[in-house]
Amino acid sequence: MQKHLFSFPTRRFLSKSIPHDLYDPPFSHSPKLQKTQNKFKQDPPNLPLKSDLPFNFMYSYSETHPSIKPISFRESPKFSPFGPGRLDRKWTGTSAPVQHQVDRNRFEEDRNRVLGAPLEDQEVAELVERYRHSDCSRQINLGKGGVTHNTLDDIHNHWKKAEAVRIKCLGVPTLDMDNICFHLEDKSGGKIIYRNMNILILYRGRHYDPNNRPVIPLMLWKPYAPIYPKLVKNVIEGLTHEKTKELRNMGLNSHPLMKLTRNGVYVNVVERVREALKTEEVVRLDCTHVGTSDCKKIGVKLRDLVPCVPILFKDEQIVLWRGILNQEQPSDL
Template sequence: MLKLFSWRRSSLHTLSPDSGIPSFRLSPLSLLYISRFLSQFTSKCLSEDIYDPPFSPASNTQNPNKKTQKKKKKNKDQAQLDCKKTQEFPLKSDLPFDFRYSYSETNPSVEPIGFREPPKFSPFGPGRLDRKWTGTCAPAEQLVDLEKVVEERNKVLGEPLSDEEVAELVERYRHSDCSRQMNLGKGGVTHNMLEDIYNHWKRAEAVRIKCLGVPTLDMDNVCFHLEDKSGGKIIYRQINILLLYRGRNYDLKNRPAIPLMLWRPYAPIYPKLVKNVADGLTFEETKEMRNRGLNSPPLMKLSRNGVYVYVVHKVREAFEIEEVVRLDCSHVGANDCKKIGAKLRDLVPCVPILVKDEQLILWRGKKDPTQNSSSLMELTTPLMPS
């Protein structure tokens, strides 16, 4: 053992008092630090490179992925520069309709009474579109010949599909696990949704659209705006599931340019949905109608983001017997409850007289005696033989 650790005994050698120098003893740690310092000092002096180890920067061979990352970043930067060069602002679009945030959930005939933000702030960005933003839409400035638009759309659609072709497309895209699916929510047919449809049409002939929420009250309106704004055709409709076909002669390079909305604009202020006194009634009568509706059992209980396809039909049937109907919207939300009341007012038609605690009270209005007499005449007159 002494032979093995002889080096340690020599390093810890003490000086004799006869030499005239005071004796001291070095610890193992101090010797270790001194040896490291000397080795580093000698390596620096002898080496020609200033940045020699252990203080040299890391070489590229240690991380080979850095080169590939730099190349990817350069490619992305070049792609962005190319896109900026190709996009010349302001963008010009030849689409014949006015640009709105939502096409199916807004009524152009109803003018707002105020705005929550100045109309000068365009959601398309400053100077990015050749159309002026009015607060609700960006109207088309040039007059468009509708006949030519219809002819061009018919050319893109081509000949109508046969039953076998329709069945094949339906079987391919109608299932819930379809990768080419879009969800249509309470915003309805929005402007940016058109760009998503064209992106799906790059690699698929049809798009599966699942509709939920308030727009499902009027599915005919949703189908009309999808076909009118995108230029496609709906080949399948099952309750709230739609298939939108792009056409036989669809060309990706010649598709219309759609400028994107950079943010969602604030909704303008519209007149109140519920008046203090309903038209055709006095204050006491409206109060009595409201109390009767609150105490009556609910006709339906609506769920949040549900499918409201049959609500209009059931409300019309209920108004044939009852004068006031209550809809339970406790899980829908106050904002959606008001939207449902506004849609039912135009579709049924009826008069919303109360929206309280997410309960919607509807009054059928005063019936005209001429309508009742005409309906009775139709029932009593016998059918003529053909």
């Protein structure tokens, strides 16, 4: 009986102490909860995204040859890496082409307007001194993918708070730095004011406005590389089976011209191979630990830049043939 009399007033007291106002200070919502709820109340972006950039969107601009058509795809072309319904361009398996007529002249005029007057020597020297050092916080690393589509967004993000960005290039793209410089300037609209080996400084322009930056839809994943025709045939064109076998054995048994490292700097490889093929019929490059995929990419670039003929990729060794030399006919005196 005493227990019952004691518990009844206690329950009555507790019931009166609970406030009916949910926003009473002891029972108010925490600020963290309010912030998380506000994130979900943000208006979604207008889809599909529309971009006025006058070039076809693709994963890599510097490492892709539009003239070489793939023979097959590893995934269906209907799966766009930009996401379903997020871009007003159709994905073809290798690129997202422009859907409307592009006024290239107007694009060049806008680019020149943003760049403004050319920088003076003193202004260039100040920018180079500020951004050329290895401890620069405004740096973008370019790997074997080269100038990728998402790299353009990274450049504009740096340009929000910095006049220029330092770009460090490594791997296969460094075989052709002219190609890297062209695509950086052409796709971003900036100007390269410094180039030393594999280090570049890309300037945004005098009249760059971060609020009016171009619309660059991001790739949500890396698309699978398509299947291209075979690079090296069993019998090299213009040679017999026996001569092809002889050249391959000669290259494998020869002393390597160079030893390439993984993600190295290959800016001098083209010139050295070109000079060596003036006196040698075949040249071998030791690419141990570089990787089979990178070896083939190196061979393709050397084929076009030297030029030469890749005749063997084996055990991360590249054998290059200088091709059939054109015999000049003596002129009649």
